[in-house]
Amino acid sequence: MKESKLIRFFILIHWVFFAGTTVLDKLIPDVYPLWVGADFYTLFVKLFASLGIKDPIFATTALAGVSIIEVVGFVCYLFAAVLLIKQKNKSADRWFSRGILLSLLLFSLFSIGDQVFGDRFTLLEHGIFWCILLISWIVFLYYGTAKSKVIKVSGSKSLRTAILAGITITIITSVSILRFSEDTWSQKLTPVSAEKISENLYKFDFPFLGDKYTLENTVKAFKKNHPELKVNYIYTGPNELNTKKKTHMLLYIFTKEVVEL
């Protein structure tokens, strides 16, 4: 196989899936089983509201316009992929270029929007994707015309060794992943132990697997273990306190003695 063919294939596959999942995200606009996605509708409504345009028709129309460009772009990438597999390179170049130009247009529009709505982080995000698209396009076209080398993989011995090494590392890693999963899975629901900091102040060091159910179980267990105390206040330790990256969340509970009447 030639180097150029492989690189062109990887570029196209990436953008087919990128555009495909973006279109899916618009088709499934909310959180469903097997799909979370991003809530662009809410985002657009809020952005337009920040401009003083509160009627949702504007946000909906803008989102519909964006999705039209995304759908057409996706179809272009899909056609390019099919044509590349059929080895119709010139046609694949044309469809890929159409897809890229539409995506560039889309990210340019997004960038204008980001400036209007004052969202600098998203502006950076869209600028980076714009740049990645542009370079991908140039590399794709370059490998369509440039002389390309044939990929050489040495005698079957080296390749066999590589495959064997890859499988061995995968097995070792998989065993470790499964063991870690088995060891830590219980943390998901197990209440976190309290550490007494001072009179009426307790700390809880939540693991990464901890979620809302862990919190609820922790509070229940704490109350059960300390019937003489009443939870007065719960404080979530901000990120600044959590510098070691070892802990998912720090929680502090302030208590007071139950006064029996």
Add this chain to the structure above:
Amino acid sequence: MTDRTNIKVRDTVRLFILIYWTFFWLLNVIDKIIGGAHLLFVGRDRFAQVERFFDSIGLDEPIYANLTLILTAGLEAFALVFFLGALYFFITKSRELARSWFLYGIGFTLTTFTFFSIGDQVFGDHFELLEHGLFWFIALLSWMTFAHLDHISFPILSRVGAKYRNAFLSFTSLLVFATSASIYYHNHTSFVERNQAVSATQITENTYKMQFPFLAGSTAFEKSLEKFLGEHPRLQVDNIYTAPNSLRLGKSDGLIIYIQTAVKQ
């Protein structure tokens, strides 16, 4: 510049690229093998991260996270093996083989990041999508640089006149000394802040402010609260308000909290 020197510089650049990707995947594989935070290695708890992603789409059994991580580990392991092979062939001067093995490594890398990007869209994590998109791009650019470096002519780096050499050495030595002294002095005066309790400032009758230095961690926070409660035995903490970033003065303020108190009944 002579062709020989040019080849040397190009080889050095290629070697750096190979070493970068070999270590990149080696450390990712080690991170998966170690799992969790340990002495001298914190890494990332990928199991927790992936499990939470799957939980968010209604698949709360750990098997889904495990299978995804195993598939990822396979892709990463093969990327590592091919980069290692490329490095071996490069050092043993089998340039054509090194190039092909490097391309396979890049192929596995691009596939891994495309796979991650699909996941990011499904789970709705656009920050990770940007991160993985950037790594995909860096992998593609690494290949382009590695494969097409022969078209670039490098300047001679080792030829420096005595005048410039002496000026360079004097100036850099001075700056190195000044910055090192400043860093060590800062360590000497500030490290104590990491665990030291801070004092509370009374703002209103029942409200107190605590302003933490940047170095302060959870121990400083806990010691500060302990100190506060010790100094005010008749008060109880009713509420703590963390000042949001928008209320802090640019980057000069660290963590600021306001403690709302009430007199113990």
